[in-house]
Amino acid sequence: MGVLDSKVPQGPLADKWVNHKNKINLVNPANKRNIDIIVVGTGLAGGSAAATLAELGYNVKTFCYQDSPRRAHSIAAQGGINAAKNYQGDGDSDYRLFYDTVKGGDYRARESNVYRLAEVSGNIIDQCVAQGVPFAREYGGLLDNRSFGGVLVSRTFYAKGQTGQQLLLGCYSAMNRQINRGKIKSYTRHEMLDVVLVDGKARGIIARDLVTGEIERHSAHAVVIASGGYGNVFYLSTNAMGSNVTAAWKVHKKGAFFANPCFTQIHPTCIPVSGDHQSKLTLMSESLRNDGRIWVPKKLEDAKAIREGRLKPTQLAEEDRDYYLERRYPAFGNLVPRDVASRAAKERCDAGFGVNKTGEAVYLDFSAAFMRYGREAVSTQKIENASEEQIRELGKAVVEAKYGNLFQMYEKIVDENPYETPMKIYPAVHYTMGGLWVDYNLQTTVPGLYAAGEANFSDHGANRLGASALMQGLADGYFVLPYTMGDYLANDIRTGRIPTDSPEFDEAERKIREQLERFVNTKGTKSVDYFHKRLGKVMWDKVGMSRNATGLKEAISEIKALREEFWKDVRVPGIVDGMNPELEKAGRVADFLELGELFAKDALHREESCGGHFREEFQTEEGEALRDDENFMYVAAWEYTGEPADAVLHKEDLVYENIEVKTRSYK
């Protein structure tokens, strides 16, 4: 089986990528026409990879379960995209972006990959502007920036609260140009159900047409998995309903190692859960923390009165409020990284200071920002003797221009006006830093099989900084894979078309068909959602924001038992040979039920707290995460051997030559 060789090029950090590009093999344009590439997933990573590879001349097939590539969940990213452009002249550089990302990831990411990410970040912005992505601009016509959590510079480019949408539509337009040229064949409403290996190399996939139910064989010289993250293992998350781990999990079962599955990001600013019917959680952009202040009441009796509806937050005097992030982390205040902000919210709510009926919410308050912006407006508009009320109204207008769509979204969901009363927020599962293990070339442990974007593990360590997911997806797709895949494909110029009538394809298709038929023939008593919700509850309670050995051991055995129950008692109505969303969900939940166990196993083995992984046994007296660099400064890459419980651990040691490893402090 595979061996962990990260294939990081020699030489100084800043020269590695350039030198590597100069030395790797190229495929000449005439030969590219004879090479096929499959890209699974059409979000920022998959879409950008597909567009660029097709421009280079390869024949690309893309697969997405949605009815259009434009609907991939990258579209929901709100806040922005980082790039070390230093347009603000505030001291930004490639090195600083690299440094912030490694530090933000709590020193669990690979140095060389992160540096390359920072290095190409500026180019992403150039590229997107050239495509016609309408980023926010200043009156002088130049691009505007804002600041995000965990950093001290303004390097985030944005398009109101719809940055992901605009970037994805840019990427989609680049794909459309290639579809029009016939270089990309786009398979929508298709789901990849397995990868096919021939002589140990990834040579194709089995996909199901979600409209007709037909099982299809597609061959290629290389396969890219860009299917996103696995946050839906928690049932409730900010992911789209269809987001799933199936593509990544199926390739894991065929030999690709799965790295750091327990590194999950719980985003601090989501709309709290309202009831049992809840199907998903909605994020409020982190950019709101630029202007919103997070607080809970100082006194338990006030919190109780608020929960019972006897007291309104606006009635509480300034000195009775606990701005706990500003109190605990004066240097970064409300802009601490996401893991720190989330845990601090949980800490206050667990201590009884929560402010909604479930006790799981804190306030995000804009009243100070209204006054600050209002006073600025009074000054620029030369209004004399403005009243408090006038100032507040002027300030509200400024805030509306910045975050209007987010405020509107909040009001529609919660039915409260955030201009009049503070927003209520609570952390929710948002992003998974873990994923398929890849080397410097983004190749998994299976030759010819690549992973990009959230689906791989490479750049964010144990915690991702805000506005870095969009950056990574596009970096991988536009600027990394098109080079590194050429190096591999240079050996395939004489291979010719890969046939789909081989025993390997037969076998893969037979297994898929068997599984699908088993689902509809089980005729049990409980729906797929019933199992998914139960899995989510185990994950959230025992493998969520804070974890301990006892809970993790319980989770492992509970998930295993639940999985057995699922296979015996699931009820999937409808047919295999036609459109059947329940059948689609069954396949996805079956995979989550396996991944969940590996996830808990990984969390149990990592006896330290770092980034989004918080083990209660390993914390400082002040309740901060306690890392163990001596024993755990490595990537945990798991090899599948039959059951999640039997997964074999491989370690990639992390070496930091260009950055001093420190205790992460935002105080």
Place this chain on the structure above:
Amino acid sequence: MNLTLKIWRQKDATSKGAIQTYQLEGVEPDMSFLEMLDVLNQELIDKGEEPVVFDHDCREGICGTCSLQINGEPHGPDRGVTTCQLHMRMFKDGDTITIEPFRAKAFPVIKDLVVDRSSFERIQQAGGYVSVNTSGNTQDANSIPIAKDKADAAFYAATCIGCGACVAACKNASAMLFTSAKVSQMALLPQGEVEADRRVLAMVEQMDKEGFGNCTNTGACEIECPKGISLENIARMNREYLRASVK
């Protein structure tokens, strides 16, 4: 609250569909419309029936997957939201709600409430892009200043989510609002100007080929659009089209 739901059921693209009536109890005002349908589907599965199939994904109003004609209106009675953001507090106990797929010749029904919107894909593929390679050899992003009002106008046009509500709202099933949003975004930016003529001609030609109707300035599309895409975009596209055709 208790509701009577009249829902379009259709086995597949070739079968004939019909409205079926369901009673649903215990719906909470804080539920989204789709969560209400989840509850119905759970009941149907428990009874051994096939659940109602509908399109949905992000459930936060941005992916454009969800559709539904609710009591005759695309995305239902609320304004500025998609069906997934529509909440049951917009309805009353005892209400009867009719739920149908988006209706248009260019949006054939696939199953129940799911329609095929690939005609939108083909319109975008015909020319909804700037012909620039993603090689990374582009000029610095700040080398082309763009006036803020133009950039903002391009942005507002670009916020179209491609859901198809404009088509479903239009008595002619016209896709002018959808097509013009992309044409406008590109026409307003210097990056898109170079190919503006070719783009508008190709996209309009494809739109007609797909079987969408013409625009008669009724304005229903703008009112029903969950993202508030403005009719001005249609005017701009007409101008662009006229200019390109007489060249």
